[in-house]
Amino acid sequence: MTQRLRGVLAPVVTPFRSDYAPDARRFVRHCKWLLAHGCSGLAVFGTNSEANSLSADERMTLLEQLVEGGVPAAQLMPGTGCAALTDSVRLTAHAAKLGCAGVLMLPPFYYKGVPDEGLFRNFSEVIQRVGDARLQLYLYHIPPVAQVPITLGLIERLLAAYPETVAGVKDSSGDWANTKALIDAFARQGFDVFAGSEVFLLRTLRAGGVGCITAGANVNPHGIDRAYRGWQSPGAEALQAGIDEVRRILQAQVSMIPALKACIAHYAADPDWLAVRPPLVELTVEQRATLVSDLLAARFDMPGIAP
């Protein structure tokens, strides 16, 4: 078992070329910038990575390119939960074999209203088929997008069956009461609760969670890490307010993923970063101008980002 990840993780945005092919060179470079500027880990292939717009083979190739490019597997928590059980098994086994710190697993998300028994069988099959004692599985609860929730009852069953493997959760419900309930129910068993947004960072840490895995960390890892490291300091509330402001500016755009990419494109002076894969659409010129002007007005910067 590798060291458990805590602190600030970015669900790294995936750069595309104009033909929508993943751009490994920019991806490796951005991952390294994130690790050098406050991220303790990288939750590549998350929702904000447009991972569900990538095939299993595309994801595996990119993960190998990351590791070959010098990004330590011990800092990676790739998303490996797919609609198809067999894809989830394949991606999870691949990540474990590469020595990744963990995997972040969506529930199978096509069929809606499925019983917890079916979700239990899904995760259980993945764990058993992968059969790798190193596997650290983090559950990914994001009902606004996946529409299939991961309930406390399901976590309880999974923890009882696989206490060495089921390592934690990312809660992207946007519902603080749920994050709090997860911490209260399971943190004492060594189950690591990550907030799904930096806006819940301070509350999560005070309640007993371990950090956040958040879109905003793609552009503001330094700010969020400062808030993480200072959470017990007298300035904790001010640090939280600072990262909240950046998040508000990013979220004011129609869609978070193209906004993150527009932000990187601006600060890296690299317009190729604007590309998103269908069904997403990049920001308009006007939306980009508003975003950049709001970020500049807030004195936001991405130190050391290069084209």
Next chain:
Amino acid sequence: MTQRLRGVLAPVVTPFRSDYAPDARRFVRHCKWLLAHGCSGLAVFGTNSEANSLSADERMTLLEQLVEGGVPAAQLMPGTGCAALTDSVRLTAHAAKLGCAGVLMLPPFYYKGVPDEGLFRNFSEVIQRVGDARLQLYLYHIPPVAQVPITLGLIERLLAAYPETVAGVKDSSGDWANTKALIDAFARQGFDVFAGSEVFLLRTLRAGGVGCITAGANVNPHGIDRAYRGWQSPGAEALQAGIDEVRRILQAQVSMIPALKACIAHYAADPDWLAVRPPLVELTVEQRATLVSDLLAARFDMPGIAP
């Protein structure tokens, strides 16, 4: 271009072995039974096929096994719409190359609230990358499950851009007003509207649609085909009422897919048909008993079905 399909199509349920591997032998046999008992075509790899629980490779292998097993490609309309653009391209190209009558395409269904422009780009990329003049693309509108709709505005744009390729729609909205609007807007251009359930069959045909692609056709192809062929006869309403009754019994179960499989398992005296892949769960013994007793009370039968 092959002959356009019309009439009754089944989104064929996919049999699994106890290890959740697809069972090609039972699949070929069920497809042949369906074609011999009223189905004019087979919409394999639909929602009711648990297709989104299968990897792209599993689908392609099964499709090849069907064709090799003697199921005519000219009667096949496989589902090829995936969350990932690259998977959709791969499956669609494969189906076109095998000579399938058409493909039934879900929109990319992970990201919610995406703009029509993004969905247009998705379908457009698939059509252009496949680049096969034989391709007949049917759009699959199933907002209760996919949560991403295919709007009239999107269809209008796609038809204008690809009039030779965009062939029709399956409307599984459950909203008759939407089906009617689709027929009124596009049927005159040779755009084929299929109802997504047999309960709308008579209304669809009277309004100018071409048939239905429906879960119920997995077990009641003979009944639904009789209603299809008799739609202009004096007995049309009675035929519709008959198929409505069977549908009601199937739908009374907690979940349609395990109910269809339980029905086949009973009439074929083949309990291996009960298996569903996670995240779905098979019916309980009690649910199965109720289903079978209701079907027998309605004098329902699956003539010629064999273990």
